[in-house]
Amino acid sequence: MFLVSEEGSTPEIKCPPDKIIFDSQRGARICIETGEVLEEHIITDEVEWRAYTTEEKTKRSRVGGAISYSKPYMGVEAQVGPYREPGSRKIRGLSKRAETLRLQRALKLGRIMSSLEKNISHALSIMDDLVAKLDLPDSVKEEAAKIYREAAQKGLTRGRSIEAMVAASLYAACRRHKIPCSVDEIIRLLRAHEADIKREVARNYRLLVRDLNINIPVIEPERFVYRIASALSLSEDVVVDAIKIIMEAKKRGVSSGKDPSGLAAAALYLAALRHGYRRTQKEIAHVAGVTEVTVRNRYKEITTALKIEG
Numbered sequence: 001m002f003l004v005s006e007e008g009s010t011p012e013i014k015c016p017p018d019k020i021i022f023d024s025q026r027g028a029r030i031c032i033e034t035g036e037v038l039e040e041h042i043i044t045d046e047v048e049w050r051a052y053t054t055e056e057k058t059k060r061s062r063v064g065g066a067i068s069y070s071k072p073y074m075g076v077e078a079q080v081g082p083y084r085e086p087g088s089r090k091i092r093g094l095s096k097r098a099e100t101l102r103l104q105r106a107l108k109l110g111r112i113m114s115s116l117e118k119n120i121s122h123a124l125s126i127m128d129d130l131v132a133k134l135d136l137p138d139s140v141k142e143e144a145a146k147i148y149r150e151a152a153q154k155g156l157t158r159g160r161s162i163e164a165m166v167a168a169s170l171y172a173a174c175r176r177h178k179i180p181c182s183v184d185e186i187i188r189l190l191r192a193h194e195a196d197i198k199r200e201v202a203r204n205y206r207l208l209v210r211d212l213n214i215n216i217p218v219i220e221p222e223r224f225v226y227r228i229a230s231a232l233s234l235s236e237d238v239v240v241d242a243i244k245i246i247m248e249a250k251k252r253g254v255s256s257g258k259d260p261s262g263l264a265a266a267a268l269y270l271a272a273l274r275h276g277y278r279r280t281q282k283e284i285a286h287v288a289g290v291t292e293v294t295v296r297n298r299y300k301e302i303t304t305a306l307k308i309e310g
Contacts, residue, residue: 069145116152119162123148126166126190133189134181136174144173150212160204163190164197168204175216180224182261182289221246221255224264224288231287232279234272241271245302252305258298262290266298270308 124145131141148169151157157165167186174181183205187197209216222243229239245267249255255263265288272279281299285292303309 069142069149119157120149120152123152123157123162123166123169126163127170130166130170130186130189134185136170136179136181137177140170140173140177140179143176144170147172147208147212147214151208154211156207156211161197161200164200165204167197167201168208171201171205172208172214172216175219176214178217178219178223180219180227180261184289188289219260221260221264221267224261225268228261228264228268228284228288232268232272232284234268234277234279235275238268238271238275238277241274242267245270245306248306249302254298254301254305259290259294261288262294262298263302264288265290265295266302269295269299270302 127141127144127148130136131144144166148157148166151165151169167183167190170186171181171183173179183198183201187201190197208214225239225242225246229242242264246255246263249263249267265284269279269281269284272284281295282292285295288295
């Protein structure tokens with residue numbers, strides 16, 4: 001991939017024609033130099049071919065396997081076919097395996113990474129670590145990687161912390177898949193512990209949603225209840241009671257415009273008290289990934305709306 005620009009203009013990404021391949025399974029055109037998706041959702045009526053001879057297989061071999069946004073170069077790697085002696089009709093296969101592997105390594109080592117590729121590679125490494133620690137599904141990981149790639153290709157990552165942008169991408173992916181995971185839970189796992197990291201992640205999240213036109217569905221507070229209760233070793237009775245509290249609070253408009261994790265935390269705090277569990281607001285807030293002040297405020301709103309003596 002080459003970067004060309006006129007003085008004072010934004011660099012334009014260009015991929016040489018001989019580096020572009022078509023992945024029929026995903027309907028996408030990809031630059032094998034960088035793994036960048038140039039065009040997606042292409043509908044083709046091309047008939048899937050068969051190779052009946054070794055020579056046809058050699059001529060018609062395709063590049064790589066399934067595309068993955070969460071892998072460097074999107075999992076697309078150059079393939080080196082079987083070897084043929086000059087002037088010979090005989091194709092050597094397994095006997096040339098060592099040479100084939102050597103050529104593949106040479107191709108990989110010879111590939112020069114641009115600053116964009118280095119940025120994405122570093123981001124994916126951080127993302128892998130976060131996803132593993134948070135035990136998130138592969139679908140969320142793929143979504144987060146796709147969001148980050150699009151942001152990087154649009155120049156939204158320039159001048160911003162990679163960790164904060166990765167956190168924002170992962171949070172957006174969790175919201176897209178309705179996975180109950182808070183910003184606080186994500187940033188706790190980052191190496192950066194600056195006080196303003198949360199504000200930076202929040203700014204990045206708003207930027208991604210706006211500039212990438214990401215549709216974020218509403219997550220119901222009930223989805224957070226089970227995860228928080230499990231971490232605090234609260235019984236099923238407490239969970240059921242907390243959900244009932246949330247449902248009643250919704251009827252009275254308490255949930256309108258409120259962070260669902262904060263509402264779930266406050267409902268669990270109230271339900272735990274009712275069932276004799278002594279869990280502090282600080283403990284519950286930490287597990288829920290919200291502030292103690294948020295739990296306190298939601299608790300007051302719930303008890304006032306439901307006319308419960310706190």
